[in-house]
Amino acid sequence: MTWGAAPISMGKGHAAVVNDALDPKLLRRWLEASLKVLMAKCDEINDLNVFPVPDSDTGSNILHTMMAAEQALSTEYADGREPAPDQLGTLFSAAARGAMSGARGNSGIILSQVVRGLAEWPDDNAFGGDALAWGLSKADELARAAISIPMEGTVLSVLSAAARAAQSAAEKESAGQGLIRTARDAADAAYEALRQTTRQLDVLEAAGVVDAGGLGLLLILDALVEAAAGESVPRETFARSRRAQLGRSGAAIAQVPLGRADLGLAEPESADCEAGPDDYEVMYLLSASSESAVATLRVSLEEQGNSVVIVGDGAGGWSVHVHLRDAGAAVELGLAAGTIRKVQITHFGAQQRDNLALRPGRVVLAVVHGAEAAELFRDEGAHVFETDGEVSGAGLLDAIVATGVGEVVLLPNGLVRQEDLVAVSAAARLHGQQVLPLPSASMVQGLASIAVHDPQRPATDDTYTMAEAAAGTRSAHLRIATERALTWAGTCEPGDALGLIGNEILVVEKRLQTAAETLVDLMLATGGELVTVVAGRGATDELLEIVEEHANRHHPAAEVMTYRGGQDDDVLQIGVE
Secondary structure, eight states, rough: OOOOOOOOOOOOOOOOOOSSSOHHHHHHHHHHHHHHHHHHHHHHHHOOOOSSSOOHHHHHHHHHHHHHHHHHHHHTTSOOOOOOOOHHHHHHHHHHHHHHHOOOOOHHHHHHHHHHHHTOOSSSTTHHHHHHHHHHHHHHHHHHHBSSSOOOHHOOOOHHHHHHHHHHTTTOTTTTTOOHHHHHHHHHHHHHHHHHHHHHHHHHHHHOOOOOOHHHHHHHHHHHHHHHOOOOOOBOOOOOOSSSSOOSSOOSSOOSSOOOTTTTTOTTTGGGGOTTOOEEEEEEEESSSSSSHHHHHHHHHHHHHEEEEEESSSSSSSEEEEEEOOOHHHHHHHHSEEEEEEEEEEEEHHHHHHHTTTOSSEEEEEEEEEEEHHHHHHEEEEOEEESSSSSOOHHHHHHHHOOOOOOEEEEEETTTOOOHHHHHHHHHTTTTTTEEEEEOSSSHHHHHHHHHTTTOOHHHHHHHHHHHHHHHHHOEEEEEEEEEETTEEEEETTTTTTEEEETTEEEESHHHHHHHHHHHHHHHHTTOOOOEEETTTOOHHHHHHHHHHHHHHHHHTTTEEEEEEESSSEEEEEEEE
16 A cells, blocks of 8 residues: 555636535535546555456446446436525435446445435435434435345444444534534544445455455545645555565465465455456346345346345335346346346456557576575576565565566465455456466476476466476475474474475484485385485585485485585475486
8 A cells, every 4th residue: 555645636727615405406516526536536445446346347337337327317307406505315316326326346336325315315405413323323224234144344333434424523513413414423533444444355355455345435525624624634545565474364365376265275264255256246137026026036147156246226216236146136136026137247357458468578586595506597588586585465465566478477485475465466457467386396396397488388388387397396394403302303403404205304313414315215205216405505516516425325316416505594405206
């Protein structure tokens, strides 16, 4: 998230008009100010859109929804006459019907309920802070009732915070007055709630963003303050940050070649609301129905898919939204419930491919510990991300983006945490890049993999061959114990030489030479034609000569290749193919 002053502005030459109660003129100015700021911020909101689907259209959907509300309101002015103050309810109702009829996407439908909630205030002649508080509370109630699985960390959280703050402010004002203070307090609370959304949903945390729909609501509330008070509202700019802390999951915002179950990660609580690339978004307007038929429709759609949102206009019409695999089933269920029109069907896979088109080109990026090891990978044509053992997810993402290509074959070499691997892969997708992580758990496996890389092969063939080479290389590590511990090979003391195969300590010796020889014997006990040794800073030339001599004497069929790596964690890394 980057911060910078970004005040809403009514534009040059616009006379400031102060209204402490809403009337028809202020309603129109509010909608016009909302459209202006939503147009200016549309791309920013789209860029933040990662939940429930990363389709980069939330800003466009909210803008379309509010344009429909403003156009419906404008029809009430068609004869050129200014509506009377007591026609506010009629105007609000027209705007609410327009918003619901033109609503697009989850956020658009929810924000249409904000307009509807305000429109249901019963007193046309006195719309002050108390009416705004009542309307926002009503909108909060309508929005949460419309959604099958309300999720915190979304526009719902922002709306609830605004409603609570408005209620508290209105209690201090006279009836029919206090609109500006109430609106300002509601907007400020919405702003604070919006900032918290990043931590409330794992997919937002992974991308380092706030909820896109919540930002849309904040802009609309700020536009009300500006229209009523005649003053701009300075807010920080919310933007995707490459250096934002990468969160627990990236599975919802990119197709990553590793599943959460494969990584031993729990499914995020937002999983029930997410849509896959094979799903469709289906929306339509429903009429000639009933409350019972709509309730049945909701249950049926929940059985077919997720993200079910059904909202009413209070006049016998409903807007229906769902994500599911079978778009035809959603249409058929709607026809069974009543009369449908304005059917919209969007395929998420096609939409995401359009929105997140990959850049051209393919490179291999190796995560490497040790300056000399880095040169080994560069000599094989790989890009290198050097680390001292602690890999920063944001730093790795920087390195991926810096390659400038669409496909990055990543050799983590056992140096990247699984959760960071998932999150970085997801975040890179939003930069038009696909990360293809390979199963290299050590640098010796990475070297085996890069040795068979062929940039002229199709990506699927090349990555399969490289993954096969990595998986076919058994790896071991020779280290020095730093503390007393119980292992499979007995108790080790600080300073003992440890031999690890995979993640298990199978060798504990007092002498480094003995541990190295034993480790080589264990690795070659089941055969092997090539032994690759990458020596760390703690390996002397004498130790390398002893290892090579031992292998040649006791395993003459295996060829031994020794390299200096310069890593300071492993004395030796040993790979057997």
